[in-house]
Amino acid sequence: MTLRLFDARRGELVPFSPIGPGPVGLYVCGVTPYDTGHLGHAFTYLSFDVLHRYLEFRGHQVVYVQNLTDVDDDMLRRARETGEDYLELGNRNVTTFMTEMAALNWLPPDRLPRATDHIPEMRNMIARLLASGHAYAAEGHVYFNVASWPTYGELSKLSHAEMLPLALERGSLPEMPGRRDPLDFVLWQPSLADEPAWDSPWGPGRPGWHIECSAMSTTYLGDHFEIHGGGADLAYPHHESEIAQSEAATGQRPFVEFWVHAGMLRHEGEKMSKSLGNLVLVRDLLRTYTGDAIRLYLVSHHYRDELTYRPEELEAAAARAARLRLAAIAGEGADGSGEPGPRVTAIRDAFLAAMDDDLDTPRAMTRLHELADLALDADRPGDRAAASAAVHELGRRIVGLRLAAVPTDSELGEALRT
Secondary structure: OOOEEEEOOOOEEEEOOOOOOOOEEEEEOOOOOOOOOOHHHHHHHHHHHHHHHHHHHOOOOEEEEEOEOOOOHHHHHHHHHHOOOHHHHHHHHHHHHHHHHHHOOOOOOOEOOEHHHOHHHHHHHHHHHHHOOOEEEEOOEEEEOHHHOOOOOOOOOOOHHHHHHHHHHOOOOOOOOOOOOOOOOEEEEOOOOOOOOEOOOOOOEEEOHHHHHHHHHHHHHOOOEEEEEEEHHHHHHHHHHHHHHHHHHHOOOOOEEEEEEEOOEEEOOEEOOOOOOOOOOHHHHOOOOOHHHHHHHHHOOOOOOOEEOOHHHHHHHHHHHHHHHHHHHHOOOOOOOOOOOHHHHHHHHHHHHHHHEOOOHHHHHHHHHHHHHHHHHOOOHHHHHHHHHHHHHHHHHHHOOOOOOOOOHHHHHHHHHO
16 A cells, blocks of 8 residues: 655645655644644644654654744734733743643654744845845845746646735735835845844845745755645745745755645634634643544544534544543453454554545544444454454554543443443
8 A cells, every 4th residue: 555645736646755765854834833722723733743653654754843933923913912022922832832732642843943043044045045036135125036936826726816815815015115026925024123133134134934934944854855734724825935935045846745735624614713713722622621532533534624613523522532442442351362353454454545545534533433343342352352452553653542541431431322
């Protein structure tokens, strides 16, 4: 079996293979820690956690990098509103984010670089873009010249006219000093009086958003690596701009083999977002549900699908998580000698086939629950033991469930009724 992943740039499922003998490079755009995280963030990062786990299950060594955007317009605006130092604000929210994700059994990245620690790399990349004619300086700003990159739009599949309103919606300002085209994006900008500033050949200032990820990803993974991910809302302008500036600066094309995007989580009819205030916070859910319950709820949906938060589905996931815990220990003491029966083998193979099909976790979870049924109800002790071992193996190593906590009496009763 071969893992196939959907690559947004090519617009199709593509068999996955490493680009060289070294580890697989995985870069995921991380949080801007101006506020606490929410369930939509958890959906994105758990989706890539499952990918991370599955790549390792299939025998690949992975170097996973996830950045922290600790300086940008949102960070500085919130710090200004609260009167707090922007770095202290970020540090507090990063601690909360890491604690919540640990409760969901998220494997932390190998590298968690901060934008503020990589300003020299950003300045160097901007200088290369200016030298090659792909960028221009104007009134203390440096812009990427989109007209110099004819394939701009190949990732998002958007026309120039379609990009413009999205660019304005997602941070671009209608009037910017010296900009030639409304789609030309900022690489460097002057800082306001109350904002942090770094020296540069173009005047004191700070980097634009897009150049931060290009500099950090190439610093740790090189000019060409396997997978770059993030939420679907980052495809344009963020990832589109990353491709253009990274490939223009390095001459390496493609910069990334697979562009992988997680779907948006919706609540109350809108995309869950801080700006709309329709947040479901992980820390609030953890007061009622186990990390396994929340994780199972999220990974039971395909990573590319739009997910609408429904509390009743989370309740059902809590019962299923409890039943999986029971199944994972059901084989203890059973005679597991000999080969597993063909039914257990077939279900386990079907689970892996679903995962190979663009991480089809909804189909894989159906197979995992079938294994749980066998572990709890099979007539043959060998099947019970083998099914229980498979639940433990697949549930922990790939799905990322802990399957360790003893179910409460209420969970136990609900699990047995399910």
